[in-house]
Amino acid sequence: MAEVLVLVDHVDGAPKKVSYELLTLARTLGEPSAVVLGKGASAAAEKVGAYGAEKVYVCEAEELSSYLVGPHASVLAKLVQEKSPAAVLLPSNATGKEIGARLAVKTGGGLLTDAVGVTPELVAEQQIFGGAVTVQSKVQTGTPIITVRPNSTPPTEQAGAGTVEQVTAEFSDADKASRLVEAVVEAKGGRPDLGEASIVVSGGRGMGNAENFSIVEKLADTLGAAVGASRAATDAGWYPHQNQVGQTGRTVSPQLYIAVGISGAIQHRAGMQTSKTIVAINKDPEAPIFELADFGLVGDLFNVVPQLTEEIEKRKG
Amino acid sequence: MQSAYGGRRTSMNIVVLVKQVPDTWAERKLKADDKTLDRASVDVVMNEIDEYAVEEALKLKEAAGGEASVTILTMGPDRAVETIRKALSMGADKAVHLSDEALAGSDAIQTSYAIAKVLDTLEYDLVICGSEATDSRMSVMAALLAERTGKPQLSGARKVTVDGGNVKIERQTDNGYDVVEAPLPAILSVVEKINEPRYPSFKGIMAAKSKPLTTLTTADAGIEADKVGLANAPSQVVEFSNKPPRQAGQIVKDEGDGGAKVADFLASQKII
Numbered sequence: 371m372a373e374v375l376v377l378v379d380h381v382d383g384a385p386k387k388v389s390y391e392l393l394t395l396a397r398t399l400g401e402p403s404a405v406v407l408g409k410g411a412s413a414a415a416e417k418v419g420a421y422g423a424e425k426v427y428v429c430e431a432e433e434l435s436s437y438l439v440g441p442h443a444s445v446l447a448k449l450v451q452e453k454s455p456a457a458v459l460l461p462s463n464a465t466g467k468e469i470g471a472r473l474a475v476k477t478g479g480g481l482l483t484d485a486v487g488v489t490p491e492l493v494a495e496q497q498i499f500g501g502a503v504t505v506q507s508k509v510q511t512g513t514p515i516i517t518v519r520p521n522s523t524p525p526t527e528q529a530g531a532g533t534v535e536q537v538t539a540e541f542s543d544a545d546k547a548s549r550l551v552e553a554v555v556e557a558k559g560g561r562p563d564l565g566e567a568s569i570v571v572s573g574g575r576g577m578g579n580a581e582n583f584s585i586v587e588k589l590a591d592t593l594g595a596a597v598g599a600s601r602a603a604t605d606a607g608w609y610p611h612q613n614q615v616g617q618t619g620r621t622v623s624p625q626l627y628i629a630v631g632i633s634g635a636i637q638h639r640a641g642m643q644t645s646k647t648i649v650a651i652n653k654d655p656e657a658p659i660f661e662l663a664d665f666g667l668v669g670d671l672f673n674v675v676p677q678l679t680e681e682i683e684k685r686k687g
Numbered sequence: 688m689q690s691a692y693g694g695r696r697t698s699m700n701i702v703v704l705v706k707q708v709p710d711t712w713a714e715r716k717l718k719a720d721d722k723t724l725d726r727a728s729v730d731v732v733m734n735e736i737d738e739y740a741v742e743e744a745l746k747l748k749e750a751a752g753g754e755a756s757v758t759i760l761t762m763g764p765d766r767a768v769e770t771i772r773k774a775l776s777m778g779a780d781k782a783v784h785l786s787d788e789a790l791a792g793s794d795a796i797q798t799s800y801a802i803a804k805v806l807d808t809l810e811y812d813l814v815i816c817g818s819e820a821t822d823s824r825m826s827v828m829a830a831l832l833a834e835r836t837g838k839p840q841l842s843g844a845r846k847v848t849v850d851g852g853n854v855k856i857e858r859q860t861d862n863g864y865d866v867v868e869a870p871l872p873a874i875l876s877v878v879e880k881i882n883e884p885r886y887p888s889f890k891g892i893m894a895a896k897s898k899p900l901t902t903l904t905t906a907d908a909g910i911e912a913d914k915v916g917l918a919n920a921p922s923q924v925v926e927f928s929n930k931p932p933r934q935a936g937q938i939v940k941d942e943g944d945g946g947a948k949v950a951d952f953l954a955s956q957k958i959i
């Protein structure tokens with residue numbers, strides 16, 4: 371069985387959930403090999419065997435931490451050349467897509483982004499136009515390079531050999547063109563990552579001000595959810611821009627999406643329409659968000675949301 | 688002196704990549720025969736984020752005391768001229784339109800090849816793209832072009848500072864931002880947070896009509912015809928289906944027990 375390379379997304383050695391999802395998916399396509407790059411890679415390498423990785427390629431070269439995406443694509447390109455994998459899977463986030471793009475040019479392979487599933491024949495399923503059309507796409511030349519959205523495959527454990535192999539790489543000047551000077555963390559910690567969370571609670575202009583976002587945060591915390599925001603709310607400075615959901619924010623596809631005081635403009639829908647279950651709370655019965663809600667509550671969020679939070683607490687016992 | 692938009696440079700050449708896309712508000716479809724985007728039957732607009740790319744170029748030019756030129760580069764069918772005119776009416780100086788039947792159905796990889804070929808024919812210090820096109824939503828063009836040209840990739844910028852021969856950006860990340868720096872020339876992409884695009888003025892609209900617009904065929908740009916177009920695409924749509932639009936579910940009015948009603952629903956879905 372041919373290898374399937376999976377780029378592991380991790381923060382200082384802690385793999386993100388999407389990495390386990392991709393390894394689970396890779397097991398249905400071939401023999402999964404994890405590729406772990408950058409600072410803390412060795413620590414992450416110990417964890418991926420539990421999700422079926424037979425081989426774990428590790429590279430901790432300093433360049434991977436000090437330059438943007440170029441070096442990562444180079445290490446992967448080297449592995450593609452040496453191992454002739456059936457496919458390369460990457461997480462479909464900004465960095466994963468960019469590494470995939472550069473890898474495709476380097477290897478002459480085709481690129482598919484935002485897959486929500488991949489068949490054993492390496493046909494990728496994508497949802498386009500805000501979920502209105504489902505397409506099946508296939509790479510026709512070279513090694514298929516496929517970025518897969520978080521929450522596409524439920525991760526399940528399965529022991530793999532997890533044999534670690536160190537990879538050395540040489541980096542060209544072009545790989546070292548964009549220098550990472552500093553990484554600034556602005557997000558409030560403690561909540562799950564927006565892209566990976568299985569529940570997202572988002573607030574919009576209806577929140578009225580920044581302070582009121584604590585109402586949404588309280589609900590999110592009782593549900594173990596991430597907090598999102600509409601552009602109206604991020605533009606007003608009520609919530610950080612990296613929490614924006616929509617066409618020009620993050621695309622989320624959780625089990626449950628709760629929209630609070632959000633009208634449901636098409637650009638907002640583009641980022642949340644593929645959520646499994648959608649709940650909307652809005653005082654305007656005509657708000658377009660109700661057109662796609664599985665459950666819509668017409669009412670004032672300042673009454674409804676605190677009561678909902680309390681009810682959930684109560685039922686949790 | 689250095690402003691947010693940079694120190695003094697002698698004449699900087701900026702190329703802005705602008706794409707014409709179906710209006711997000713329109714019903715977008717794939718064609719049954721070749722499974723490519725139906726661009727003919729829908730209203731088209733300038734890709735929204737590309738307006739921010741044009742605006743950023745104009746701001747950089749203004750900061751350089753006008754000592755810069757802004758060139759719009761578009762690959763697309765004949766009617767993409769409308770979009771090019773809009774960018775010119777915002778204030779760009781000139782435009783290059785790559786238009787050829789042979790390009791129809793090209794995927795992102797092929798598009799980056801074709802655009803890189805055109806870039807080879809231009810002098811540039813900065814190439815500015817939008818972060819994402821609303822039709823493909825791939826967000827890969829800056830990375831693809833950086834790889835092809837060997838120039839630095841500065842993608843996802845929410846702030847750009849040009850200082851002498853260097854450019855520094857704040858790159859939007861999932862939990863904050865990265866500061867990334869590179870020497871010019873560089874390939875940049877911008878997110879919508881970066882600025883507020885101007886509306887074309889009447890004067891701008893009039894002036895746009897006489898600004899230089901060069902139309903190139905694949906042959907003009909040295910693009911090999913068998914490397915572009917649907918038949919040669921490295922990735923292809925094999926099948927598609929239109930999903931029935933999402934059905935509205937239950938709508939309930941709050942009568943003092945709205946929170947409890949939502950909780951009931953979540954319980955019925957086994958979420959709580």
Ligand SMILES: Cc1cc2nc3c(=O)[nH]c(=O)nc-3n(C[C@H](O)[C@H](O)[C@H](O)COP(=O)(O)OP(=O)(O)OC[C@H]3O[C@@H](n4cnc5c(N)ncnc54)[C@H](O)[C@@H]3O)c2cc1C
Nearest residue numbers: 574575576600601602616617618619631633638653654671
């Ligand atoms: C280029 C471009 C990109 C964009 N990208 C995005 C994007 O990524 N994400 C995004 O979200 N938007 C995006 N937009 C903006 C989008 O068009 C809308 O303007 C935006 O989504 C509106 O946010 P909102 O729903 O919070 O505000 P509004 O449309 O003003 O809606 C507020 C809602 O709150 C309700 N409300 C008010 N008070 C209460 C209360 N007390 N209780 C209950 N309900 C209440 C109102 O009835 C109303 O429906 C983009 C626009 C453009 C042009």
Ligand SMILES: Nc1ncnc2c1ncn2[C@@H]1O[C@H](COP(=O)(O)O)[C@@H](O)[C@H]1O
Nearest residue numbers: 704705762816817819820825826827828
């Ligand atoms: N055909 C095209 N012509 C000009 N610019 C393009 C074209 N396709 C993509 N771009 C640029 O690349 C950006 C990102 O597009 P994408 O990677 O397709 O999401 C857009 O915002 C444009 O700036």
